[in-house]
Amino acid sequence: MLGDLIYEGKGKLAGMRVLDGNGTWEGTSQEQGTLFGIECTSTTTNVNTPRPNGTLYYEGRGMTLTKDGDRASYTISGIFTPKGRPPLGSMRGVTFWRTQSPALAHLNSIVSVYEVEMSEDWTYGVKEWEWK
Numbered sequence: 454m455l456g457d458l459i460y461e462g463k464g465k466l467a468g469m470r471v472l473d474g475n476g477t478w479e480g481t482s483q484e485q486g487t488l489f490g491i492e493c494t495s496t497t498t499n500v501n502t503p504r505p506n507g508t509l510y511y512e513g514r515g516m517t518l519t520k521d522g523d524r525a526s527y528t529i530s531g532i533f534t535p536k537g538r539p540p541l542g543s544m545r546g547v548t549f550w551r552t553q554s555p556a557l558a559h560l561n562s563i564v565s566v567y568e569v570e571m572s573e574d575w576t577y578g579v580k581e582w583e584w585k
Contacts, residue, residue: 456583459565462486462495466540466575476503484579488557492520497529509533511546523554531567544569548581 464484471478477500484495497515504510512530531546545568550560567581 454585455566456585458580459583460486460488460579460581462579464495464577464579472500477501486579488517488519488525493517499529501533507535521556523552523556525550525552525554525557525560527551538573540571540575541573542571544571547584
């Protein structure tokens, strides 16, 4: 069951790197958003692996820094589903959080799920909920 919305942001793919001849690639994105209502920035790097049905499976790591200086790192995985000409599509996945920050300590005990809608210009919006 989905719980509270914990994160909402907007971002853009900041860089790409091809990893092999099978179409596997690495992408790094940068976001501005709010985590528990606190302004923050996030950077994530994913490895994206093509699947036979046209989707991509991806895994990545990232870090969020709040305007108050609190940090959280995370691991994500999910599926990208194209919706027309690339990069237009949607992503659905799961996040596992880690933090030493007392202000963000709740993240250490949750798993969250997210949805991303990617636009043709490589920008996107993301919403993330606690998974209860």
